[in-house]
Amino acid sequence: MSTPGSFADTVKQQADIVRIVGDYVKLKKSGAQNFTGLCPFHTEKTPSFSVHATRQFYHCFGCGVSGDVFSFVQKVENITFPEAVRAIAEKLGIPVPRSASSMADGPGEAQEAKLRAALLDLHQRACSFFEAQLRAPEGAAAREYLAGRGLSQETISTFRIGFAPDSGFPLRDSLKKAFDEELLKASGLFSWKEADGQPRANGQKPTALYSKFRNRIMFPIANDAGKIIAFTGRALGTDDKAGPKYLNSPETAIYSKSRVLYNLDRAREAIRKLDYAILVEGQMDCIAVFAAGFHNVIASSGTAFTEAQVRLLARFSKKIVVNFDPDAAGAAAAERSLALLVGEDFEIKVLTLDAGLDPDLFLRKRGREAYADALKGSQKYFDYLIDRARATFAVKTPEGKVKAVNFLLPHIHRVPSRIARDELAKEMAQRLGIDSAVLMQDLRHAASTRSSTVKPPAEPPVTDAERILIRALAAGGQLDVEPGGNPASEPAEQLDFQRQVRYALTTERLHHGQAAESLLEALLAGGEEAADPIALPLSDSDRRLLASTLLREDEPLTPDLLEEALQALRRRHLERQRLQLRTQIAEAERKNDAQALARLMQEKVELDRALAIP
Numbered sequence: 001m002s003t004p005g006s007f008a009d010t011v012k013q014q015a016d017i018v019r020i021v022g023d024y025v026k027l028k029k030s031g032a033q034n035f036t037g038l039c040p041f042h043t044e045k046t047p048s049f050s051v052h053a054t055r056q057f058y059h060c061f062g063c064g065v066s067g068d069v070f071s072f073v074q075k076v077e078n079i080t081f082p083e084a085v086r087a088i089a090e091k092l093g094i095p096v097p098r099s100a101s102s103m104a105d106g107p108g109e110a111q112e113a114k115l116r117a118a119l120l121d122l123h124q125r126a127c128s129f130f131e132a133q134l135r136a137p138e139g140a141a142a143r144e145y146l147a148g149r150g151l152s153q154e155t156i157s158t159f160r161i162g163f164a165p166d167s168g169f170p171l172r173d174s175l176k177k178a179f180d181e182e183l184l185k186a187s188g189l190f191s192w193k194e195a196d197g198q199p200r201a202n203g204q205k206p207t208a209l210y211s212k213f214r215n216r217i218m219f220p221i222a223n224d225a226g227k228i229i230a231f232t233g234r235a236l237g238t239d240d241k242a243g244p245k246y247l248n249s250p251e252t253a254i255y256s257k258s259r260v261l262y263n264l265d266r267a268r269e270a271i272r273k274l275d276y277a278i279l280v281e282g283q284m285d286c287i288a289v290f291a292a293g294f295h296n297v298i299a300s301s302g303t304a305f306t307e308a309q310v311r312l313l314a315r316f317s318k319k320i321v322v323n324f325d326p327d328a329a330g331a332a333a334a335e336r337s338l339a340l341l342v343g344e345d346f347e348i349k350v351l352t353l354d355a356g357l358d359p360d361l362f363l364r365k366r367g368r369e370a371y372a373d374a375l376k377g378s379q380k381y382f383d384y385l386i387d388r389a390r391a392t393f394a395v396k397t398p399e400g401k402v403k404a405v406n407f408l409l410p411h412i413h414r415v416p417s418r419i420a421r422d423e424l425a426k427e428m429a430q431r432l433g434i435d436s437a438v439l440m441q442d443l444r445h446a447a448s449t450r451s452s453t454v455k456p457p458a459e460p461p462v463t464d465a466e467r468i469l470i471r472a473l474a475a476g477g478q479l480d481v482e483p484g485g486n487p488a489s490e491p492a493e494q495l496d497f498q499r500q501v502r503y504a505l506t507t508e509r510l511h512h513g514q515a516a517e518s519l520l521e522a523l524l525a526g527g528e529e530a531a532d533p534i535a536l537p538l539s540d541s542d543r544r545l546l547a548s549t550l551l552r553e554d555e556p557l558t559p560d561l562l563e564e565a566l567q568a569l570r571r572r573h574l575e576r577q578r579l580q581l582r583t584q585i586a587e588a589e590r591k592n593d594a595q596a597l598a599r600l601m602q603e604k605v606e607l608d609r610a611l612a613i614p
Contacts, residue, residue: 007097008070008085015088017056017069023091024076024315026272027051034551040076040315041065043344045416050551057534059547066547068534076315077225078259082113087225112253115186119254122179122187123220123228129174130162130218130231139163141236142217149284150364155291158266162218164233168210184209188230188250213247219283221249224312226265230255232283246282258306261313262286262299268316270295276319278351278375280359285323288360292368294375310340318344321378323351325358335411338381342414348381382424385411386431395432404432465568466516467549472501472562473523474533474550504566519545578604 018027018035027035030050039049039060048062059066065075073084089096133139134156142163146156164171175184184190190209216233223229230249235242249255263286271277278297280286286299298313313320322338341348351374353362363371379387389407394400408428415421429435462470502524519542523533533546581604588597 007089008081011085011089011092011094012056012069014092014094015056015069016053017058017072018051018053020069020088020091021051021058021072024072025049038314039063039065040311045345052551055534055550056532057547057550059544059551061548064540064544066534066543068532079116080113082110083116086113086117115183116254118179118183119187119252120227120229122175122183122189123230123254125175125178126171126187126189126231127160127162127218127220127228129171130164130220131160132162133165133170134161134163134217136163138165145217145236149288149360151287151291155287158290159287160220160228162220164211164213164216164218166215168214171211171213172209181209186252188252188255189213215242216247221255221260221262222265223254223260224264224268227254229260230257234283256308259308259312261309263290264298264312266290267296267298271298271313271316275317276321276347277313277317279320279322279324281324285359288363289323289371292363292371294371305338305340307340310344310346314344314346319347321349321351321375322381323353323359335385339411339414342381342411343416345416349378350381350384351375351378352384382411382427386428390431401432401434405434462516462545462549463568463572465565466520467552468557468561468565469501469505469569470516470519470523470546470549472557472565473520474546501562501566516545518542 021027021037022035025037025040027037028047030036033052033054035051035053036047037049037051038044038047039062041060042063044062049058049060051058057066057068058072067075069088070081070084073079073087074081077084077087079087086096134142146161151161172184172190179187185192189212191212192209194208213231213233215236217236219232219234220228221230221232230252232249233247235245235247248257251257262283267277267290274296276296278289278294280289280297280299282299286297289297300309320341338348353359353374357365359371362374385408389395389404393403393407395404405428412421412424412428415424505520506524518539522536522538522542523546533550534543538546581600585597585600585604588600
């Protein structure tokens, strides 16, 4: 939470939440102040995610999440509060203070943010080291390899490709003056073993650090904000000592392989502009396609898609063309990668190149125009799957038909729309020459076990009067005036009226027993100057209620409207009192307590009279 006068508060005052959220979610204006889009935190087809431009907060009516610009970036990037403050400040060009603790909510969060910031700095310096090594005499073989793969100097510079020397110590020596041993170990760039020598003052034995990446071409991996967080090293040697052909950084405090898509930092704007992404399998394919001018290309780095990667890509487009290697392994990789995309309702096409040619080799042999033509001829995903089933299984035999159906049904089951599933099943039955009725029965039986989608949390059954008073208490003294109405819009007069609302609620206790009692109590406790009610310490249900109420400001707040709301609460208060009196009267009659009965009946007459007044 940002406190008044803090650096975070300064950033928040300058940040436009619509612009920041718009970098992650396609927003469309809906009404005077609201913008809507598909929620990045749960799967949905109909937009239920809203951003309020004036009040500077977001709320999803589907999954119930809400908050300010900092909580959004924290949640969508999976980072700490100070890292979110830093990220937004950098977007706005605001100089960031050196101390992470000046932005943190606590010492633990400050320490975590400090570690991640140091690791980002370390990786940036390591990348510069590898780039310099590629230009050095020791990098001659690496330069020759890259030239043989058709990479220009411009492309090498764009992707910051480098070289890790054969010795395990130059990288360590270049970094150890700026970073301590524990940070070098935490980076994932080094291995170590116990070294000879006396134990240190802390009792620990000395260790000898050496680079994990040796005699390798280095491809830096960045997050979607462009920060380098890891590396892939391609071995130049071919002997047993060279190790695996491709070596990746391990998971660290800044790198989680399942949450990163290679080249998304460069491709994101092109993906958003063209409204589709090209997905290839590895770094070299991605670099080759990008260098050919297709800037909307990303790579999965040889792994199947994860839910986090799917949601990351969905921020920019839900259309994708998959161009994996055309061999059997590549086809299998495509099917694994696309399983989640099908379930998330992506529009998928498959680009199949000539046998034996991956994207990189195809571009070198056939050229850019041939690749562009192949891209235009991409197949719809399920057409590709049916063709693959027909080529793999002997579909003219009963056994082959069964195998083909068993291969295709799991893919169709993942399609969210029942109508789309039915149409696909009919097409599949026709092209495989099988009874569509039997196939449809199997499909519907399997579909009945599909997991349900996210359901919105139940909101408290609040009344219109309660919602009006919530808006009034959250307005910070800014009441509206109807066009042509009495200009009771002077700030002092508005604030004076709001004080009357506060006085009525606190002295008459009108909000007690109401569905929104706890929220109204929190807003009263927040004071008249609570400019950011969303930042108040609220329960999740109260925060959802506040956010949904403020996003549905469909009529101006006026003194008359507020007075009607107060009168409605007074009436409900009297009705509850009358119900209590009826119980007390019945008890007095049972006990034959004439004195109490006479008193209670008189109170009932007065209540009935009060309730009869319109």
